[in-house]
Amino acid sequence: MFEDARVYLSIYIITFLIGFPDALLAFCCCIRKIRSKPIPIDIFMLNLVISDLIFLIFLPLKMKEAADNMIWKMPYILCPIHLFTFFLPIYSSCLFLAGISAERYVCVAFPVKYRSPRRITFTILISVAMWMLVIGIAAMSYKAVYIDFEAENITDPQSCHSNFINRQLKDLLTMRLIAAVFYFCIPLIICCFCYINAIRILLKLPLIGRHRKLRSIGLALGTLLVFAICFAPYNVSHIVGYIMYEDPKWRLKVLMLTTLNTCFDLIIFYCISWEMRRAFVVCVESFYHFYDCLNQFCCCFNESAQSNNAQM
Template identity: 30%
Template sequence: MLLFRIRSVCTAVLYTNLAASDLLFCIMLPFKIAYHINGNNWIFGETMCRAATAVFYGNMYCSILLLTCISVSRYVAIVHPFTYKSLPKRAYAIAACAAVWAVVFLYMLPLAIMQQSYYVKQLGIYTCHDVHSACEAVSSFQFYYYVSLAVFGSLMPLATIVFCYVSIIRTLKTHEWFWYVKVSLLILTIFAICFVPSNVILIIHHVNYYYHNTDGLYSFYLIALCLSSLNSCLDPFLYFLMSKIRSQSNIYLTMVKISREK
């Protein structure tokens, strides 16, 4: 569909990168499935645990940042159409995607470097990114790392996306809202179900554990992480809606041009 339905190179570049992130996540998913089926016993070794953890979180934040780039692109195209038309869109899209992958890679390095699997003697199993109690204590670096990951990787992009689509809907006339309302609702649904719960609980969990050494929210956090994987299922619907919205954008730009010439 990216090859044959989406004519915009800029849009195709952004969605191809989003699809690549989802594909990488799906390649690692069988290991997570085997882990949980095996009673949360990790049998694939420390290196594979680090890789699976980094890819799991990397997919989440890569998807968030790419959805933000897509929203900003739509915002400029609709709210500032003539500025958008004069921009080197392909170069900007490639640069944005390269920046997203670079930021995500750097942010995932600590997960790839720090130990992730621990042996739980009472249960006779190896856990993978599931316990803090096996460690002595959460360091200041880990605390600020996870909190900044949630704030800069989720909450700030969400605020940006809300601003973009509110501006788009305010700019368009009532009869032109239809597809953009659908897209904005879908993206907000992806955030509400997949990203916001896990990142809010991530902040609360690490604040509680760092200051009070309590771990009561961790089971809820694991459930929220499971929900976060649903973004890979919802992204294809986004591709479909954006392929439809492309023709609507062209019509809108033509109408704006004609009205300004008059």
């Protein structure tokens, strides 16, 4: 377990260092775009960014758990808060990725209807409904594990969300199966349908620029990459656990992969937002400029040191 905990901690740290600056940058770009001239896809993108930020802000709790060799040494009241903020973004991300794919398809297939001002209000209502659905499944899981059995003091204080008795496991496995079907499988089907049809339509339009077609393909591939690497193994563990009526031993390993979601979302932000692409270019140019300045400083310092040594 100790070696696994070190791997978990390394992945969490890398995810935080990469994902948090990118999410903050994407959040600023979304706010700026929505204030100026919003379109429906910007609303879904903003909600996806908020979902990532919720996850990243509370990720240090997961780091502390991994640093303690997967033993919960923090106040136990933080355990349900940590679980809520860790698992909620997993399912909200799937729903908002499906919303982005649907908006992309509508934009390509029905461009006139897509520009209707009422679609912004419609998209906001859909986003609120998605958050309510995600909070609902999280609340039901919390009730099944904690509230219904709180009086029996079943949960191990040295672990967070593990070592369940049969009654707990039965309710929890049912919740996980529902989540796998409605919060992963259905959004994945929606994404595949929308992106396949959107790309097929774009490839038939000669007036659409090559860069726009490539961005659409990149958006589709980035979304499928998130589903395949980050979410698919974890939701497969739900289905396997329900069939085998047990917690798969490899579940914690695939759960770790879900944290990479915030890193891969950078591909989606880059393909959707022109502001994000411009900000990314500025950041890269600033990095290279800083590197050149640092390199020149080191060269000057070495030359000065060699000159002083020669004089001595």
